[in-house]
Amino acid sequence: MRELLDSEYDVIVIGAGPGGSMASYHSSINGAKTLLIDKSQEIGTPVRCAEAVPYLDEFGINPDPSFVRSKIDGGILVAPNGKKIIVKGGKTQGYVVERKIFDKHLAVRSANVGTKIAIKSRVVGLDYDGEKYTVIVNHLGQIYAIKAKIVIAADGVESSIAEMAGIKCKKKVTEICSCAEYEMTNVKLLDKNMMEFYFGDICPKGYVWIFPKGETANVGLGIIDSKKKAIDYLNEFLEHPLLEGRLDNATPIEFKCGGAPVGGPIEKTVADNFMVVGDAAGQISPISGGGIYLSLSCGSIAGKVAGEAIKSNNCSEDYLVEYENRWKEKYYKLLMDELKYKKVLQKFSEKELNALADAMDERLEEIDVAKIAFRAVKRAPSLLKYFKDII
Ligand SMILES: Cc1cc2nc3c(=O)[nH]c(=O)nc-3n(C[C@H](O)[C@H](O)[C@H](O)COP(=O)(O)OP(=O)(O)OC[C@H]3O[C@@H](n4cnc5c(N)ncnc54)[C@H](O)[C@@H]3O)c2cc1C
Incomplete structure (x- = not known):
């Protein structure tokens, strides 16, 4: 890695999920010398997602057949008594994607405009000298120190990077939705272009989803602060009478689990030479747990502001707060309203x-x-x- 990478960049983005890849893309197209770092050996893995994304046109991303598995027209909400409500159109439309390929596609798109990428590289520390950060990276057991004028933390739900920079982003257990999911084949769907959502005691304070995914489907659920494990609820759901045997012949081809930080956004997302985006910043819907759209959008804003800051030679908090102002103007009220509604629904x-x-x-x-x-x-x-x- 030492031979491949320089010892200094304008912007280092930590985490190559949708938030980090978008941030690095926009930082690079705005002229900043940008490095994107991820600890995984393959970008996009392991998948911890039901893989539903909205229409991607506003981000300039083509819905490439290499990652689109199903087109989605809307959702079917199923009450405990079986009553179905069909929600069709508007923001409920989009795609179910193969995230392993989707995330890689976003990283490739960023590399194509100049971003350098370091994989299998875990950030283990940050040093700050008042002007620049030194990012400490463990790559295959070797420690490297790389300098940056701006660091963008896009390291997801388990984020520790922002805490290293003195920004509070640790989530309480009661704010994390714990999820379990099977990708299954031979699922009989209600409609091959509709997502299904189930509510009630089958999944307290959360919901179960069945999302069509080409010749498979993602069947999963998320619970909050429950005595039983998510996987136990999921296994029970597979035999639930509401399904009328539609999963009787279904069989899993992949198991996924993970947490979604649904407790609302963190308040402070910038500091001198530093920004936080995506799940790390709690930019995720408190009701649905959908975070890809917000990560793409807030990541884009962060990357643009980082690029502008480098051009202006001003990486102070006073300058970078433009990112916080822009994302809050678009999403803060929406997220806080959802948080309020969620507490009622629960x-x-x-x-x-x-x-x-x-x-x-x-x-x-x-x-x-x-x-x-x-x-x-x-x-x-x-x-x-x-x-x-x-x-
Ligand atoms: C089970 C489940 C189902 C979901 N389903 C959906 C859905 O259908 N639709 C939707 O919109 N959202 C869904 N979400 C939420 C969605 O997955 C996240 O909101 C989204 O991935 C957030 O993107 P991100 O870029 O902020 O973080 P992530 O995608 O989590 O990416 C963070 C990256 O940071 C890297 N990283 C972490 N720490 C370090 C470190 N120290 N050094 C280097 N790299 C590091 C990780 O390897 C990872 O690649 C789901 C979540 C779960 C758990």
Whole structure:
């Protein structure tokens, strides 16, 4: 690695997930000499994801057949009593991708505009001299020190890099959704272009998903702070009567597990010469646990601001706060509202979930919680006690 890499870069991005690859792409196209570092030996692995992504046009990413496995038109929400609500159109549309290939595609795209990439390289420390960071990297047992004017931490849910720079980003156990998932073949889907979501005691405070993925499907769930393990709930779900035997012949080809930081975004995402993006910054939907869109978007903003800072020769917190202002303007209210709605939804018993579903239209074009709450309370006034702060 010593021969391949220089000893100094303008920008070092730590973590080659969607957030890091987008940040490095935009940093490079804005003229900054950029290094992207990941600890894994293969970018995109291990996969800890249900692999649903929104339309990618706004990021200039082609939905390449090499990674798109299914086109998604919307979702089917299934209440404990079996009532199905179909949500079609708008932001529910997108793709289920092969993330191993999707993440690599994003890294290749970044390399094609000049980013250098170091794999199998775990960042184990940071030193700061008031002007630059020295990033300490363990590559195959050898320690390397590489300098950077700006470090972008995109190291995911277990992030430790931002803490090294004095930014609080450690998540409490109650803020992490613990997930287990099988990728299965021979799943009989309700619709090959619709995601399925199941709610109730089968998955307390969370939900179960079945996402079509070409000739397979991702069947998984996420729970928060539960006495039982996610995998135990998942194994029970596979035989649930609501499925009417649709998984009887299904068999797993891959097992995935991981955590999603659904406790809301961290407040401070910049410091002198330093930025945090993606899961590391809690930029993920508190309700759905979907973080790819936000990582792509916030990663792009961080990369652009880093490039501009290098050009302006000003990497101070006062300059980099532009990143925080831009992402907060777009997403902060949305994330905080979702956090509020989630706390309400988590209190619902199965009976109340059924009442909510019965009060909802069977077809929706989008999930607007305030609108849904208003209609639900009109039809089932007993739900008012939960929704009084929302409507
Ligand atoms: C089971 C599950 C299902 C999910 N399903 C979906 C879904 O369907 N749709 C969706 O939008 N979101 C989903 N998510 C969330 C989504 O996976 C994340 O929000 C997204 O991957 C965040 O991207 P990121 O770039 O911030 O971090 P990550 O994708 O986690 O990337 C972080 C990278 O940092 C690297 N790294 C970490 N520490 C170091 C270090 N010290 N040195 C070097 N490299 C390091 C890691 O190797 C990794 O490659 C799911 C999450 C889980 C757990």
